[in-house]
Amino acid sequence: MVGAGPRVVVASDKFKGSLTSNQVATTVAEGVRRTCPDVTVDAVPVADGGDGTLAAAVAAGFEFVPATASGPTGEAVQSGFARRDATAVVELADASGLVRLPGGRPAPMTATSHGTGELVAAAIDRGCTRIILGIGGSASTDGGAGLVRALGARLLDADGAPVGEGGGALAAATSLDLTALRERMAGVEVVVACDVDNPLTGRAGAAAVYGPQKGADAEQVAELDDRLTRWADLVVRATGRDFRDTPGAGAAGGVGFAALALLGAELRPGIELMLELVGFHEHLAGADLVVTGEGALDEQTLHGKAVAGVAAAARASGVPVVAVCGTNRLDPARLRAAGVEAAYALTDLEPDVRRCIADPIPLLRQLGERIAADHLARSTMTGTERGFA
Template sequence: MKPLRVVVCPDSFKGSLSAAEVASAVADGVLDAAPDAVVTRLPMADGGEGTLDALLAVWGGEALFTETVDAIGRPTTARWAVSPDGHTAVVELAEASGLPGVADAPLQPLHAHTRGTGDLALAALDAGVAEIILCLGGSASTDGGSGILTSLGARLLGTDGEQVPDGGEGLASVASLDLSGLHPRAREVRWRLAVDVTNPLVGEHGAAQVFGPQKGARDGTADYLDDALRHWAGVLLQETGVTVAELPGAGAAGGVPAGLIAVLGAETTPGAVLVAEAVGLPAALADADLVITGEGSFDSQSLGGKVADGVARLAAASPTRPPVVVLAGQVLLPEAQARAAGIAAAFSIAPGPVDLDSLISRTAPRLRDLAAAVTSLATAARSAV
């Protein structure tokens, strides 16, 4: 019998282990039970925070560093990366323009911006890449992507012909766009935006109303920002002919996709799918016998474009259709729903009632033990055939 071929492709367990650490623990468990197994480790992410680290773990190499500014304009240094073939750059919005970077200061929902992320994208363009994957998540701003465009050379002008202020507040006074200074390669590269939400730019389910409160936009501020984004959508339509106000996913990360879709022709893709393609997961699944993925909490949100959902979809489309097993900190999704989504089984690392701190401290060994048990079952099933 040929050795068992196992693909290990988990997300991180936030607050406990990175995706690479989870993959390592699971792989160790597989090899405990089947020493001759062929194990492929592909740490995953859903396109939000942690995606850069997951890709670097697979690609190897080191992150690149660029001097830039955070979401409220303070000097900072942020990371980005280029694929081994030099074709693709990965920029994680949270690195320069995320909430964690401004956690030490009062929230500034009207003035926070994405200029810093634009600086990273500018560095990627200067590096000569043909594609930029922009991972959206953890944004501190609601600026409709205007900060990124400004860093790339666009000018948002008021009725007086002067540049409007950064941030969501400035969007309310934009009268026109001057794209004459846009980076010469900005419209030549392929922009792929990793998103994990389908919210439109404006309205009850839009960027300001749904995600604004966590960035400090409460009471009338969220309404103001919603109106500003609606005005911004009108300017984009006027200047580019592209309608973005109701576009699914345009409300991600404070509306970043809206500006980039209209001006740069960017496309949105579920983050887990983008990461899977970038790390070569579809090819790895082509001859797999077993797939083990994982995440901190396996629940109803897991089926909305998160890693487990993406892995299950890709496995179902692969030639061997390998069973997919989820290992999680907690399993809250009913078995019937999991099976309907293409998940063969889901197991919690919790051995019983246990407090969170104790569980976190034992995450790696529990993952290893569970992976060994799953592998033993898979090996027994193969022998019985």
């Protein structure tokens, strides 16, 4: 309709440690409306499969179902899953992630993915038959053994006793019983949001690449790689199939491997899966501008992160894209190649990063005003100003 205000879609990831994706959308919308009062802003929080995935699903209309699960070192944590009809979204980071380590102290040899399996089990017990599993942010390198044990697998030592939790304990494992796991997972589809292509073991494997990020020293990395090799051998003997070298098997400390080999999972790019889940393409219809964002725009942004995924989808629909962020380390040419017309950073307004993290909302609101002035001015003209009679 002639004279109608512009429509903006804000589809941003979180600013880690500072703002949730919902807060980003709300604040940008406030700023845009200051400059362009008749704008319609559609908030579509997104995530790439790591922390924030659960919140994005809830914002998209999924019901949050609370559940208690084991944290990465065994302590009880209050978590949950998101549900819509028979589909559940489970976020590994919320139960078994680095953010759940007590006091932030890493536990490279003993941290487990068991709590994530407990959340999957809780969703299945509530009647869910499709599990969307976001596996970013893992604290463990246990090959997903904890995940499948929570779903019924039995991992036993030479005396027939259950082995302990964590990657280090896999040294004692001699047998794997999948009977109860197969019964529990019958008729259940698992789709994993995964953005890495590492194998389970070796120089590019879960222990070598990600173990140090989880607190493992060089000796522990070697031990964990050996334990994961032992675990993969057990799985091959139990299933007759070897997934250790499959791209993505090393994701989340080997949770990708267990999901592929023992849950029959499909691995898909995280942001692609999340955009589908939140119905992003439907939100693009009739949009004049998309605002995406994350805490830092850098080289990682261009490889499967939320900003790149949102920009690609919007560009395919012919909708221009700009980005908001805390800091921007990409030059304009790199951004344009990724489908982002311009980037607006908090540090453009306040060079002190600590202040940006501590009090980002006033700055982000100002960026929203700038975006409206720079990109919506023509949309706010009257019909006569545009040349319509």
